[in-house]
Amino acid sequence: MAELNGNLLVAQSGGPTCVINASVAGVITEAGRHECIENIYGGLNGILGILNEEIVDLGDEKRSAVEGLKHTPAAALGTCRYKINFQKKPEQAAKDMDRLFEVFNAHNIRYFFYAGGNDSQDTAHKIHLEAVKRGYDMRVLGVPKTIDNDLPCTDHCPGYGSVVKYNCATVTEVGLDVGSMATDDGSCCIIEVMGRAAGWIAAGTVLAKQGNPANPPHIILLPEIPFDEDAFLARVKETVAAQKYCIVVCGEGLKDKQGEEIGADKTRLDAFGHAVLAGASEKLKEIVQGRLNLKTRTVLLGYAQRAAAHLASQTDSDEAFACGGAAVRAAVEGKSGFMPKIVRLSTNPYRWTIELEDLANIANVEHFIPRDWVSEDGFLPNEKFVEYAAPLIVGEVKVPYINGLPHYVTLDKSKVDKLLPPRA
Amino acid sequence: MAELNGNLLVAQSGGPTCVINASVAGVITEAGRHECIENIYGGLNGILGILNEEIVDLGDEKRSAVEGLKHTPAAALGTCRYKINFQKKPEQAAKDMDRLFEVFNAHNIRYFFYAGGNDSQDTAHKIHLEAVKRGYDMRVLGVPKTIDNDLPCTDHCPGYGSVVKYNCATVTEVGLDVGSMATDDGSCCIIEVMGRAAGWIAAGTVLAKQGNPANPPHIILLPEIPFDEDAFLARVKETVAAQKYCIVVCGEGLKDKQGEEIGADKTRLDAFGHAVLAGASEKLKEIVQGRLNLKTRTVLLGYAQRAAAHLASQTDSDEAFACGGAAVRAAVEGKSGFMPKIVRLSTNPYRWTIELEDLANIANVEHFIPRDWVSEDGFLPNEKFVEYAAPLIVGEVKVPYINGLPHYVTLDKSKVDKLLPPRA
Numbered sequence: 090m091a092e093l094n095g096n097l098l099v100a101q102s103g104g105p106t107c108v109i110n111a112s113v114a115g116v117i118t119e120a121g122r123h124e125c126i127e128n129i130y131g132g133l134n135g136i137l138g139i140l141n142e143e144i145v146d147l148g149d150e151k152r153s154a155v156e157g158l159k160h161t162p163a164a165a166l167g168t169c170r171y172k173i174n175f176q177k178k179p180e181q182a183a184k185d186m187d188r189l190f191e192v193f194n195a196h197n198i199r200y201f202f203y204a205g206g207n208d209s210q211d212t213a214h215k216i217h218l219e220a221v222k223r224g225y226d227m228r229v230l231g232v233p234k235t236i237d238n239d240l241p242c243t244d245h246c247p248g249y250g251s252v253v254k255y256n257c258a259t260v261t262e263v264g265l266d267v268g269s270m271a272t273d274d275g276s277c278c279i280i281e282v283m284g285r286a287a288g289w290i291a292a293g294t295v296l297a298k299q300g301n302p303a304n305p306p307h308i309i310l311l312p313e314i315p316f317d318e319d320a321f322l323a324r325v326k327e328t329v330a331a332q333k334y335c336i337v338v339c340g341e342g343l344k345d346k347q348g349e350e351i352g353a354d355k356t357r358l359d360a361f362g363h364a365v366l367a368g369a370s371e372k373l374k375e376i377v378q379g380r381l382n383l384k385t386r387t388v389l390l391g392y393a394q395r396a397a398a399h400l401a402s403q404t405d406s407d408e409a410f411a412c413g414g415a416a417v418r419a420a421v422e423g424k425s426g427f428m429p430k431i432v433r434l435s436t437n438p439y440r441w442t443i444e445l446e447d448l449a450n451i452a453n454v455e456h457f458i459p460r461d462w463v464s465e466d467g468f469l470p471n472e473k474f475v476e477y478a479a480p481l482i483v484g485e486v487k488v489p490y491i492n493g494l495p496h497y498v499t500l501d502k503s504k505v506d507k508l509l510p511p512r513a
Numbered sequence: 514m515a516e517l518n519g520n521l522l523v524a525q526s527g528g529p530t531c532v533i534n535a536s537v538a539g540v541i542t543e544a545g546r547h548e549c550i551e552n553i554y555g556g557l558n559g560i561l562g563i564l565n566e567e568i569v570d571l572g573d574e575k576r577s578a579v580e581g582l583k584h585t586p587a588a589a590l591g592t593c594r595y596k597i598n599f600q601k602k603p604e605q606a607a608k609d610m611d612r613l614f615e616v617f618n619a620h621n622i623r624y625f626f627y628a629g630g631n632d633s634q635d636t637a638h639k640i641h642l643e644a645v646k647r648g649y650d651m652r653v654l655g656v657p658k659t660i661d662n663d664l665p666c667t668d669h670c671p672g673y674g675s676v677v678k679y680n681c682a683t684v685t686e687v688g689l690d691v692g693s694m695a696t697d698d699g700s701c702c703i704i705e706v707m708g709r710a711a712g713w714i715a716a717g718t719v720l721a722k723q724g725n726p727a728n729p730p731h732i733i734l735l736p737e738i739p740f741d742e743d744a745f746l747a748r749v750k751e752t753v754a755a756q757k758y759c760i761v762v763c764g765e766g767l768k769d770k771q772g773e774e775i776g777a778d779k780t781r782l783d784a785f786g787h788a789v790l791a792g793a794s795e796k797l798k799e800i801v802q803g804r805l806n807l808k809t810r811t812v813l814l815g816y817a818q819r820a821a822a823h824l825a826s827q828t829d830s831d832e833a834f835a836c837g838g839a840a841v842r843a844a845v846e847g848k849s850g851f852m853p854k855i856v857r858l859s860t861n862p863y864r865w866t867i868e869l870e871d872l873a874n875i876a877n878v879e880h881f882i883p884r885d886w887v888s889e890d891g892f893l894p895n896e897k898f899v900e901y902a903a904p905l906i907v908g909e910v911k912v913p914y915i916n917g918l919p920h921y922v923t924l925d926k927s928k929v930d931k932l933l934p935p936r937a
Contacts, residue, residue, distance in 0.1 A: 105690050134696055163689035169696050258919050262820035265587035265921060266529050272558055272593050278816060297918065371795070391812035392702060396686035400823060402917060482917035493826060493906035494721065495682050497689060 092125045093226060095199025097417075099147070100132035100139060101164040101234075102205035102212065106248030107255075107401040107486075108409035109234045110165045112204050114158040115413020116232070117147050123421050126200060130505060134167035135205070136212060140188050140512050144196060145502040157498030159406055160488045162398035165500050172208055173215055186219055188512055195508040199227050200420050202413070206235035206246075210428060211452035217426035228420035231428035231448055232412050236395045238289035241456040242446040243430035247412055248395070250405030250481035253293030255397040256282055256338075256390065257482065260297040263388060264305030264336045271333035277325060277377050277385040280306070281352075281370035283394060284340035287457050288312045290394075291340035292470040293478050300475075305336030310373075312342035313457055314467040316351055322380055324468055329383065343369045399495045403484025408441065415443040439480035516549045517650060519623025521841075523571070524556035524563060525588040525658075526629035526636065530672030531679075531825040531910075532833035533658045534589045536628050538582040539837020540656070541571050547845050550624060554929060558591035559629070560636060564612050564936050568620060569926040581922030583830055584912045586822035589924050596632055597639055610643055612936055619932040623651050624844050626837070630659035630670075634852060635876035641850040652844035655852035655872055656836050660819045662713035665880040666870040667854035671836055672819070674829030674905035677717030679821040680706055680762075680814065681906065684721040687812060688729030688760045695757035701749060701801050701809040704730070705776075705794035707818060708764035711881050712736045714818075715764035716894040717902050724899075729760035734797075736766035737881055738891040740775055745797075746804055748892055753807065767793045823919045827908025832865065839867040863904035 099116045101109055113131070120126045133143040145166070147155075158165055175182040193201070203213040210231040217229035233240055238249035260280060267278045284290040288311030298304040307328040310316060328335040343351050352369030370387040377385045408431055415429040427445040434440040462474040470478075488495045523540045525533055537555070544550045557567040569590070571579075582589055599606040617625070627637040634655040641653035657664055662673035684704060691702045708714040712735030722728040731752040734740060752759040767775050776793030794811040801809045832855055839853040851869040858864040886898040894902075912919045 101693075105693050137696055161689070162686050164693035167693050167696075169694075171696075254917055257917075258823050259817050259821070261918060261921070262586050262822060263816045265585070266816045266820040269525075269529050269588035269591050270593075272561055272591075272595075280817075296916075299916065299918065368795075371792075386815055387813060388815035388817050389811060389813035390817070391810055392687045392690045393683050393704075393812050393814070396690040397683070398686060399682050404917075479916065484917065485914055490909055492720075492723065492903065493678055493681075493828075493908065494685060494723065497685070 093199050093228065094125050094127060095197045096128040096130055097126045097200040097202070098130045098132055098139070098144065098196070098198045099202040099204070100135050101166050101168045102135035102203060102209035103168060103170060103235065104206070104395060105163040105168055106234055106236050106395050107162045107251040107398040108247050108406045109204055110158040110161045111406045111409040112232045112234060112247060112413035113165065114155050115410040116202050116417055117155050119414035119417035123417070125421060130196065130198070131166045133502070135169035135171060136173070136189065137169035137171040138167060139192055140185060142192050142507045142509055144505040145500070146505050149503045150500055154498045154500055159410060160398055160401065160486050161497040162396040173212055189216065190219065190223060190225060191509060193225065193227060196505065200417070201227055201229045202232055202416050204232035204234045206237060207240060207453055207455060210240065210448055214426065214448035214452040217448060220425070228423070228425040230416040230420055230425070231451065232416050233428055233430065236290060237284060237287055239287040239455045239457070240451060241454040242450055244433040244441065245431060245481055247405060247409035249289060250402035252283070252290055252394050253296065253478060254402045254482035255400045256290065256294050256394055257297040258400055259388070259390065260294045260306050260336060260338060264297070267334045267336060268332070275329035275333050275383055277329065277335045277337065277383050278388065279337045279339060279370045279373045279385065280388045280390065281339050281341055282390055284312055285342040286312055286455060288340045289458060291338050292458055292474055294338045295470045295475060296478055296482060303332060306338040307332065307335050308337045308468050309470065310337065310339040310343050311458065311463065311467070312340045312344055314463065315346045316343050317346070318376060320466065322377070325377060325383070326381060337373065339369050339373060341369050398486065398497065399488050401486040402482045403486050404481055406486050411443055419445055436476055436480060439483070517623050517652065518549050518551060519621045520552040520554055521550045521624040521626070522554045522556055522563070522568065522620070522622045523626040523628070524559050525590050525592045526559035526627060526633035527592060527594060527659065528630070528819060529587040529592055530658055530660050530819050531586045531675040531822040532671050532830045533628055534582040534585045535830045535833040536656045536658060536671060536837035537589065538579050539834040540626050540841055541579050543838035543841035547841070549845060554620065554622070555590045557926070559593035559595060560597070560613065561593035561595040562591060563616055564609060566616050566931045566933055568929040569924070570929050573927045574924055578922045578924055583834060584822055584825065584910050585921040586820040597636055613640065614643065614647060614649060615933060617649065617651060620929065625651055625653045626656055626840050628656035628658045630661060631664060631877055631879060634664065634872055638850065638872035638876040641872060644849070652847070652849040654840040654844055654849070655875065656840050657852055657854065658833070660714060661708060661711055663711040663879045663881070664875055665878040666874055668857040668865070669855060669905060671829060671833035673713060674826035676707070676714055676818050677720065677902060678826045678906035679824045680714065680718050680818055681721040682824055683812070683814065684718045684730050684760060684762060688721070691758045691760060692756070699753040699757050699807055701753065701759045701761065701807050702812065703761045703763060703794045703797045703809065704812045704814065705763050705765055706814055708736055709766040710736055710879060712764045713882060715762050716882055716898055718762045719894045719899060720902055720906060727756060730762040731756070731759045732761045732892050733894065734761065734763040734767050735882065735887065735891070736764045736768055738887065739770045740767050741770070742800060744890065746801070749801060749807070750805060761797065763793050763797060765793050822910065822921065823912050825910040826906045827910050828905055830910050835867055843869055860900055860904060863907070
């Protein structure tokens with residue numbers, strides 16, 4: 090493979106995580122080791138910013154800032170949910186593609202890295218195919234990122250271990266609180282976590298049990314398993330009789346037997362046309378209070394769970410960083426149209442490596458929890474799940490504190506001069 | 514003052530905090546230094562457990578467990594919201610008092626410590642007065658505890674610094690997340706925090722700004738300041754125009770101009786007869802989405818915020834521990850009917866000491882944020898507040914981790930034999 094000289098562009102897409110910046114740090118750090126890569130650029134707000142030629146020079150960033158990206162949550166370059174949709178908006182999509190390649194060409198972008206989840210891998214795949222079609226010599230790699238853990242082919246996704254670690258700590262702490270308040274009346278607390286279609290995040294909180302059935306969470310409701318109200322209430326009652334309290338974790342996308350999301354607000358759709366979810370936990374609270382007359386409170390972690398870098402998993406951060414680096418190495422070696430994936434070599438001790446997966450196998454495919462990783466009654470992930478998830482939350486990312494608060498970095502983002510007329 | 518020989522009983526009451534166990538550790542540690550204190554007992558679930566003669570021998574606990582209480586959230590001895598109410602239930606109250614003193618007498622309790630907030634200090638005060646009236650020689654001290662920071666006379670309350678530290682970290686992290694997702698449409702996130710009457714907790718999140726007006730939170734809605742919908746929406750709009758996103762923190766007890774809680778569910782009352790609150794943030798979300806057509810999400814931290822010991826303030830933990838110790842020293846010196854209070858000696862550098870306050874001045878008095886500590890428009894605490902609150906979140910409690918999760922202690926709670934017939 091001939092050496093390809095030119096500039097590198099990295100961008101972030103979709104919902105942020107605690108460690109998507111670690112992947113960018115991995116890209117920057119590895120890129121600095123290859124002479125064929127001339128400038129290291131960042132695209133602001135994913136392809137939306139690239140369409141507007143909003144490019145910054147990451148080579149200008151301080152070394153300490155790049156290092157700090159490893160513990161800084163959210164998307165330091167900004168992100169977007171913009172999608173190039175050839176099915177629904179073919180004209181706009183064709184226009185966008187033309188514009189993207191104008192921008193790539195104007196800035197001699199020969200290495201393009203896009204960190205994101207399912208939709209973003211689809212975008213990366215389309216850009217790769219388009220580059221081939223146009224004969225534009227550019228190596229395109231996706232970098233995996235999603236708290237949802239729903240990308241196929243990879244053992245798990247960077248971002249997942251950290252959200253699970255934080256949510257488990259929260260379940261443990263809330264459990265101690267509710268348990269210590271539980272007098273004879275009993276009480277229930279419902280903790281709603283993210284997870285629209287796949288229940289990986291909710292399932293992950295089973296690790297908070299630390300192998301003790303009496304520990305919270307006592308019930309985990311997954312979007313994959315239709316909600317059975319009577320069975321659920323029976324289990325809550327049973328738990329309160331035994332423990333005096335009950336901690337329930339529910340995925341936001343919990344569905345009834347008809348497949349309707351129990352907390353969906355169908356009046357609003359997001360940019361990808363999915364129903365906006367709000368309130369699975371509030372709905373469950375109504376049910377528990379109404380039918381069991383049991384004091385019930387809710388916790389809605391929302392964005393906090395995917396941004397809680399103060400309690401990120403070191404394993405997760407290391408893997409995210411490694412994925413960024415591996416993407417650059419693969420590109421320099423001539424690969425395009427791939428995504429680095431995490432391959433588990435052994436669970437105990439936990440060992441992993443990184444291999445490449447064809448983006449065609451990743452884009453738009455969702456990966457769900459195998460049914461046999463969940464108890465027959467559907468209320469708790471079983472030992473198979475625990476064995477899988479346990480290593481992913483190990484290790485604590487060290488975050489510096491200033492004035493009692495975690496100190497995160499912001500990039501200088503020195504702008505690269507625009508070379509094109511504004512986007513039409 | 515003659516030396517008083519006998520047993521010590523400590524109990525916890527009201528909503529837990531991250532550091533109420535640190536106060537118990539302070540009591541146990543100090544009590545071990547005084548020969549006049551024979552056994553160190555704990556009452557389970559506050560006075561409710563004491564009425565049932567549920568007493569454990571804290572002298573039997575491992576040294577490491579007592580040490581671990583300093584970083585363990587919730588109430589290790591259990592807590593309750595039970596109140597001896599002479600106004601509303603005079604017969605029950607008289608019966609309860611008789612029973613309490615039967616228990617004290619049966620177990621030769623001569624030192625009684627009750628850790629809690631306003632209602633609990635009232636209970637401690639009543640027990641002190643009753644002991645005097647009955648001529649039962651016992652020293653009763655309240656130990657301050659409340660995330661709400663609404664006890665009078667003390668500079669601040671143990672528990673407050675930790676909830677503020679965690680909430681500030683959450684605001685910072687959610688702000689980075691929402692900010693990084695904000696494209697031209699803008700977006701808003703409303704973070705609901707505890708605080709029924711006093712807005713100390715909501716106000717504390719102003720520290721997340723770290724002196725930078727552009728940083729979140731951009732608006733803080735306090736229960737003390739009547740909600741002005743139009744002014745609020747104008748401020749949200751202004752903020753989104755400038756920053757592309759807006760982070761709002763609201764106290765759960767936010768009230769409209771008629772004094773009605775905007776999120777109150779008036780169909781339910783808690784044990785003290787207060788309306789159960791749910792959904793100030795959901796209400797605000799409806800308003801922002803409905804009137805500004807702005808994408809809005811909510812975070813409801815609920816119990817998580819007062820139990821998040823993984824991010825507790827070392828200053829807070831030290832002060833809580835010191836209050837427990839000071840209560841014991843005062844009792845041994847012959848004092849009864851007092852509560853240790855924190856007295857600030859200087860702010861910069863932050864120095865504090867502990868003095869005693871008469872429980873008569875504390876019981877049932879609520880302390881609110883001075884109006885001149887909040888900006889004229891009511892949307893942000895000002896420099897006076899920042900100067901006050903900043904030292905309280907400094908320092909990070911070191912929590913041990915096992916398998917990637919914070920490791921908290923549970924007490925053995927070896928039961929003391931019951932000496933009385935069951936409570937009638």
